[in-house]
Amino acid sequence: MKTLITSTTSTPEGPFDKRFGRAAWFCVLDEKTGESTFIKNENAEGQSGIGTKTAEKVVELGVGKVISGDFGPKAKKLLDKFGVQMVIINEDLKVIDIINRIKG
Amino acid sequence: MPLKIAVASGKGGTGKTTVSVNLQYFISKSLTDEVLLVDCDVEEPNDRIFFPDSKTTSTLEVTHAIPEIDRNKCLFCRKCVDYCEFNAIVVIPPAHFAEINASLCHSCGACSVACREGAIREKPHPLGKITTVNTGIGEGIVEGRLEVGSAMQTLMIKELKKNVSKHHRDADSDEIILFDAPPGTSCPVVETIADVDYVILVAEPTPFGLNDMTLMVELLVEMGKPFGVVINKAGLGNKEIYSFLKEQEIELLGEIPFNKEYAGKYAEGKLLQNIDPHARRCYSDIVTSIERRLLQDEGINYFKW
Numbered sequence: 515m516k517t518l519i520t521s522t523t524s525t526p527e528g529p530f531d532k533r534f535g536r537a538a539w540f541c542v543l544d545e546k547t548g549e550s551t552f553i554k555n556e557n558a559e560g561q562s563g564i565g566t567k568t569a570e571k572v573v574e575l576g577v578g579k580v581i582s583g584d585f586g587p588k589a590k591k592l593l594d595k596f597g598v599q600m601v602i603i604n605e606d607l608k609v610i611d612i613i614n615r616i617k618g
Numbered sequence: 619m620p621l622k623i624a625v626a627s628g629k630g631g632t633g634k635t636t637v638s639v640n641l642q643y644f645i646s647k648s649l650t651d652e653v654l655l656v657d658c659d660v661e662e663p664n665d666r667i668f669f670p671d672s673k674t675t676s677t678l679e680v681t682h683a684i685p686e687i688d689r690n691k692c693l694f695c696r697k698c699v700d701y702c703e704f705n706a707i708v709v710i711p712p713a714h715f716a717e718i719n720a721s722l723c724h725s726c727g728a729c730s731v732a733c734r735e736g737a738i739r740e741k742p743h744p745l746g747k748i749t750t751v752n753t754g755i756g757e758g759i760v761e762g763r764l765e766v767g768s769a770m771q772t773l774m775i776k777e778l779k780k781n782v783s784k785h786h787r788d789a790d791s792d793e794i795i796l797f798d799a800p801p802g803t804s805c806p807v808v809e810t811i812a813d814v815d816y817v818i819l820v821a822e823p824t825p826f827g828l829n830d831m832t833l834m835v836e837l838l839v840e841m842g843k844p845f846g847v848v849i850n851k852a853g854l855g856n857k858e859i860y861s862f863l864k865e866q867e868i869e870l871l872g873e874i875p876f877n878k879e880y881a882g883k884y885a886e887g888k889l890l891q892n893i894d895p896h897a898r899r900c901y902s903d904i905v906t907s908i909e910r911r912l913l914q915d916e917g918i919n920y921f922k923w
Contacts, residue, residue: 563705563722570708573715588719592708596715 532583565589628830630801824855
């Protein structure tokens with residue numbers, strides 16, 4: 515399964531981004547292979563509907579689980595509709611810390 | 619053409635409604651009885667509260683068109699998504715999913731133009747109500763009230779203004795239309811003042827009041843609107859607002875002193891009952907200032923003597 519982690523930078527050493535739609539980068543972790551890739555969030559600076567837009571992207575990427583600081587109501591509704599699991603983390607962590615937690 | 623005046627503020631709670639309601643009253647008593655008050659604060663219109671004996675003369679339900687996607691016709695090409703400025707459309711091709719989020723849609727119609735497959739059809743959604751009220755003062759009130767939960771204030775104000783100009787477009791009239799604007803300096807305010815002849819800014823002499831009034835002044839200068847300032851709650855805060863007005867050569871139309879009793883009357887909805895002589899004098903002065911200012915700006919076309 516693929517897991518998406520919102521990130522402030524394009525490296526695993528950078529801090530995790532607690533914003534979902536407006537996160538600067540997305541780290542997509544393939545739990546099978548353990549590989550992670552970073553995708554720039556092109557909608558981060560958009561005017562409105564960013565949560566929905568990002569949720570759309572998540573579904574398109576075939577991601578099954580999203581880890582972020584919070585999810586807005588519209589994003590939540592869409593992610594729910596497609597059975598994407600939402601995980602909320604409130605700690606200040608690096609992306610790598612979260613990856614390591616997943617890998618156990 | 620009717621003369622259009624907006625009452626705006628920047629900061630909320632400075633007294634737009636107080637000034638609007640009183641201005642209509644005093645204009646009807648001293649200038650012309652053909653004075654209409656339009657409540658453009660569509661999220662919480664409250665002008666009519668001050669007229670306990672008012673009667674609703676008509677109510678109009680307003681709708682706006684929200685498109686819907688027919689998934690049987692949709693090719694999931696995402697062209698409508700590209701056209702949508704407001705990110706209101708979600709299309710996920712692999713999932714054969716296409717949906718329009720009504721709360722983000724601004725009813726601009728672009729997606730209907732984008733779709734060549736005829737998969738998008740527009741359906742009316744409730745936007746709000748326009749109510750005409752006979753208050754016994756001037757031509758009464760026309761009020762716009764946005765549907766609860768809707769974020770389309772600007773569209774509602776547009777519909778309200780359209781309705782008002784449909785009924786008040788007599789080219790020869792010396793009618794005055796007062797627009798009570800919503801607070802702030804964003805789109806709904808811009809829409810309210812876009813085609814008015816004059817703006818009355820209601821400000822309070824506090825640091826917040828000055829900051830927000832400055833934002834509003836910048837907006838009005840950019841829009842090229844003539845305006846003057848009424849200072850409400852005079853005596854509170856500090857004197858900085860006066861230096862600002864002097865520095866910028868902005869006309870001070872009048873002042874309404876801060877008075878707890880007066881605030882109490884507002885809270886009870888009794889603004890226009892037993893108006894004390896002091897308030898009476900303040901508003902008469904403001905009406906005179908506005909009248910003088912308009913005569914300077916526009917010549918004598920507006921008023922019959």
